[in-house]
Amino acid sequence: MGIKIYNLIYARKIQRCLADVDLIHHIGQGSEMIGLAAAAAAHRLGVPFLVQPTIHPGQWGDSEIDFLLYQNADRLLVHTHYEKSFFETRGQSNAITVVGNGIDDRNNGDGKRFRSQFGISGPMILFVGRREADKGYPLVLHAFARTRQQLKDAVLVCMGPGQPADGNSPGVVDIGFAGEATKHDALAACDLLCVPSEAESFGLIYLEAARYRKAILARRLPVLQELLESKEAAILLGRQEPLNNRVELSADELGAEMFRLLVSPDERKRIGENAFTVSQKFLWPVITTRFENAYKEALN
Missing domain, CATH: 3.40.50.2000 (Glycogen Phosphorylase B;)
Structure with missing residues (x-):
């Protein structure tokens, strides 16, 4: 019920705001529910929906509602091969790409x-x-x-x-x-x-x-x-x-x-x-x- 209410309020607003985009890239989990509204908006717009999970397997980011979000993604963007393997063992069938995470080229501290x-x-x-x-x-x-x-x-x-x-x-x-x-x-x-x-x-x-x-x-x-x-x-x-x-x-x-x-x-x-x-x-x-x-x- 909460997901339906959230989608009713936000999905069309997201759709209007992102009407001209070529894809939607969401970072996070399902528990915030904004990602599920973004997934609904992406599907209405006919654009790919990519999710970059923030997950600590066995601790958080892997609940039922989180996997509902991940299953709505056209592709998952994950940090490591360990994370990719975790999703595969949980039956995730959509595309999974290991992208890592970025750091600044900085070593100028004093x-x-x-x-x-x-x-x-x-x-x-x-x-x-x-x-x-x-x-x-x-x-x-x-x-x-x-x-x-x-x-x-x-x-x-x-x-x-x-x-x-x-x-x-x-x-x-x-x-x-x-x-x-x-x-x-x-x-x-x-x-x-x-x-x-x-x-x-x-x-x-x-x-x-x-x-x-x-x-x-x-x-x-x-x-x-x-x-x-x-x-x-x-x-x-x-x-x-x-x-x-x-x-x-x-x-x-x-x-x-x-x-x-x-x-x-x-x-x-x-x-x-x-x-x-x-x-x-x-x-x-x-x-x-x-x-x-x-x-x-x-x-x-």
Whole structure:
């Protein structure tokens, strides 16, 4: 009933607004329902309807209403081969194109400025993301507390929206939400990016760090295995639970690897160089061409 009401209100409005387009490209899930109204408008206009899902299989973006949207698409545009395989195993029969995701060719952050601003002189770990459990924020804090016992001058910088953890943890610089310039200064300043998210549909921050040739530490998520680990461009940890798409990772294991990487500059450099090479494939000119080719295939 909700879908019918939403379509009744919005489908014709979308149709009027998009009357002259050659195709419609929707980004998102079915739960917002605007995509289903856009699908109805596309079908009335007789133009291809393409959906770029935002999905974490087994966690969100794969409910019944989400798949109703995906099944209404003429083509799905997905981030990875892992995602493509997931849709195929769920019986998705429409065309699926792996397009990836784009990053800016940017590595002009000022690391010295960042370190001076926050008084950082020792080894620096960077966490960028929502300060919530599903992004691995509490896990990073607990792991760093163990690392700090061995490296007294180590610093963990946490950057992102959300509530900071209670208490004053030694060596933790929690700056909250920050703009792009500050983020890039932090990427330039850090020795190691550590974002042990519980799920990712792509993981832009890892590839942004790769443009700075930084070592990357994260969970062994299938998406990151495909993008980074298979090219030795990251250290991925944890024990996979395929049935629920989870990766179990303890603070002890993460903290031990933090310490090992911080005291292994040659290893960090090797990983960072490999990550930089991987990131070349996801610069916007490359990704834009993939999207253009997918549009041409849909129109033909």
